Amino acid sequence: MLSILVFPFHVVASIIRFVFGTLRIPLPQWRFSSLNFYRPLGGRGAPPSYDPYSVADRWVRSLEDETGALCMSRARVGSTATFSGSHSAGSSNTSALPSSANIRGRYGSTSRKILPDFFLGSYEETLQTCQREAKIGCIVLVSNEHDDVAEFKRNTLTDPILVDLMHTNDFLVWGGDVRDREGWSAAQKLQVTTYPFVAFLALQPSRGSSSFNSSSNTRASASPSLTVLSRHQGRSSSSGPTSPTTLVDHITHQLLPRVSPFLERIKHSIRERELERRLREEQDRAFAESARRDREKIDALVLSEKLAEEARRAEEDRIAREKAESARRENIKAVWRHQAREALIPPEPVDGPDLIRVSFRLPDGRRLVRILRPTDTVTALYCFVDTHVVPPSSTGISTDADNEKLPTPTSGELGLEGLIELSNMDADDWWGFKLFLAYPRRDISWSPDVRLGGIEGLDRGGQIVVEFVDKVRGDIGRQDEGGDEDGYDTEEST
Template identity: 50%
Template sequence: MDALTATQQHALTQLQAITNGEADVAQSVLESVDWDVQKAAELIFDTAPIAGPSVTPRSPSPLRTMESLELDDSRQGERQASRSRSRRAYSLMRYFPSYPTSLLSLLAYPLHLISSIFRFVFGILRIPIPQLRFASLNFYRPLPSGPSDPRSVTDRWVRALEEETGAVCISRAGVTPAGASSGTDAGPSSLTSRPGVSADSGEVFDEGRKLLPDFTLGSYEEILRLCQREAKITCVILVSEEHDDVTEFKSRPRSTLTDPAFVKLLHENEIIVWGGDVRDKDAWSAAQKLQVTTYPFVAFLALQPRRGTRSVSTSTNGNSTSTSPTLTILSRHQGHCTPPLTAPTSASTLTSHLTSQLLPRVLPFLERIRTTARERERDRMLREEQDRAFKDSARRDRERIQEKIEEERRKVEEGRRREEEERLEKERLERERLEAERQEGVKMEWRRWSRRTLVKPETKGAAGAIRLAIRLPGGDGRTIRQFSPDDTLTSLYVYVDSQLIPSNLSPSSDPVTPPSGTLTGEAAIESQIHAPQSETEDTSKAAADAWWDFKLVLAYPRRELAWAPHTTLGSIDGLKGGTQIVVEKIGNGKSKERGGSASPRGAGAASPTGITAQNDDDDEYDTESD
């Protein structure tokens, strides 16, 4: 290769890019056509023989050899033209010769001889061995273009068959005109019939169009598994373009593959049809397993009872049953398809064989298998339905149990929450009660201090004195006292408040100093009553009511004497000359608490100032003359 010129190296590179082949093969082909890349490509892809003896390098151009074959009779010309059309439609999956050198052929011959001997011996002993590809001195390799999976290869072969025969598969007969074939119509490959609209056999076959069997796409092993799973008859069709009988089998006007009676019989009996060209790996493997010797080849396979040694098992009722059936080759047909009435692969021979022998013998057994399979499937579905119902029932029971557990948990949590709320509420009420008692105790200390310090002895007969008759609340009687006009409203409230102190608290034990603060006199009381300056008048009145816990009301005309600091009694209208004042407790539920179990002053009891309380039967409108 180092001795090649630049032009020759460029031509070699171009041919390798086109064919993706080896350098020595491409060089041999280019040398045979005087380094013409176009002729070399045409030689490889269009006119290269598919099988046969190897081509010696530097031999005369294969194009000239093909031209010499065109001088044959007209029938041979028709066969050659049909074969050319098939090769063009099948160009994506062909093999081309690799033009081995003499040294490689010499090295391959001993291996070919040894493999043939091993195959012969192992074939007699019926020992399966791996297939060794040394059948000839040619070295084949598939073209790298296009997908190589079995389904795609089978689909390409069926498309090429449709183009060559001008027919269409049954499954597409209802939507595609006869003779049309395209990748769009075919749809994706699958392990079922070719995609399309299922057509009724009576309507399709009466139209007179050319039809092909409904080929199933997939590998040979997948077809066998499908045949076993569905318990149906399988028809395997294998062809080879190197045999002249294949053209008669496929493309003759009344060929086997397009014969209406044969195609209709396959379709009506739901026979699985699979085929291929032995140039493909999967079809070649099927041919080796079926021990094909010539082409075209047709074989029918189906499940059958085991022959020879049979293992028998006894059921509960005493009947004996054999083991599961095995896949069996029912019949093999190979060779020429003419004349139509006696040829082994003609349509009439195959149709007669199916109707008179194979179908009557095989279909009852397959129907029993399918019936048994349907019963097993029905039992399986029934068990699945029972299992599903049991699982659903168990799931519902679990859900109900879980709901009850959740409900109990919610109840427990709700009870704990209520107990916690009640506990917190009790603690709050207890704190409020203790705080109220503390405040009441502090307030009582202020009241007793006020009674000792701010309630002055009464001065009778003073000029301008104001005589007030004070009726106490709760039937505790009334008291009469004279006040000076210079006395303040605070002194009046302090006096009334001192009358409400429980009698068990002796005046002699009253404190002499204020409980808190540095102020003395009425200013100390006013400092305890006053609300902050920022609060309104209503807020100040509420603070005063909360401190005194009572209000003073003139009897007639009824008018409240609201407490106010620094207000003298002489400046209040209605008090001059004396009057009747009624003490009304503010409704906050503290009257009993303030009064205790003992009355502040009973009838006839002596007041701290020595004024005698009047009986409740006295007229409450007494004048000063009383």
């Protein structure tokens, strides 16, 4: 009842706005006319959602129910028909229009009506999309209070030629009912006076632009503005302003020739900017990847240098420790040679029973002869040879070595064995040489308190070959590698 009482005031307000707008007379904004007394869509059930997407989707589904048609995208679901390349979106095909049956068949059905694909969102989002993507916008507003709206929905919005024409030229179609908040707001901004209402809008050059395009006789602007190009409102009969024939004729002969060249230039500019953006992104990614690889190389080089430096320092420390340990060992041996070696060499006997005559051949070729008793030990042999291999004058210790003391007692051969153990050396490394019987070749290893009379082949004398430990180990290594040589030259007994 309230809607019936208020309706005459809205009619009068709409007439006044139309007259003043035609005469270009500024009109005060009477906010009482913006009061929405219309019953919202959705009935008296649950409170309707005022989300723009939900409102638009609800209106589109209501439109499909009223007209028995389907939006183009839903009509093509499950269809094997493909859209012809000559009717692709974005082209301005204004030549011979196809028949209704062909159009319906192209979208999947020759019997069911089709509707445009409406943009689901708010009116402001529609304007922003048209401006951002340089599309032609088609704004459809209806009010069920008007008798012409039902015919408009059944005939104009489902006209296959109109729908195909808008789809072919990539129109962005938005619609709403003035009983909803978005529809009412759009009607106020577009100064709608009656329904149904259709408006076309698109980007156009700003006034005062100086760049001129000779092919279209239009002025291009670096900052185009979104402009309402035409308004169509009222009856949708065969010759009415919102009839499909009138709208198709307007789009074909007026709207597209006017805006298509300019929009194509804008789209071309958008594509170029998008291409430049992608190229910059690819370049940035390439630079970032190159920088990452360079950083990885630098990090790897730094790490390699660090590891090499650590390895070098570790090797230097090891060598220093080995040198220090070798110097410690040599000092122990030097002090022992200076203080205790001579005490382990028994005096050479002049005569006596069972004397042993031993001939030595040194590594430098010298030959020595020594008379020993059977009760003398192997230590006496090694000490005697050591005095000739390392004489007292070359022990390598300071002149005050007499004041130095060995770290363990040096009395007898047990003291010598303790020094060898203290030096962490085996007997061969301590002496630096080995003794061998010349024939048959037999190793005479050092051990404390081993009597000469108990050594087979030496109890009646013989020839002993002296070889440095390094040479002996080298010969053994070569023999282990597969050689059959015995590692020494045979000598005749003297």
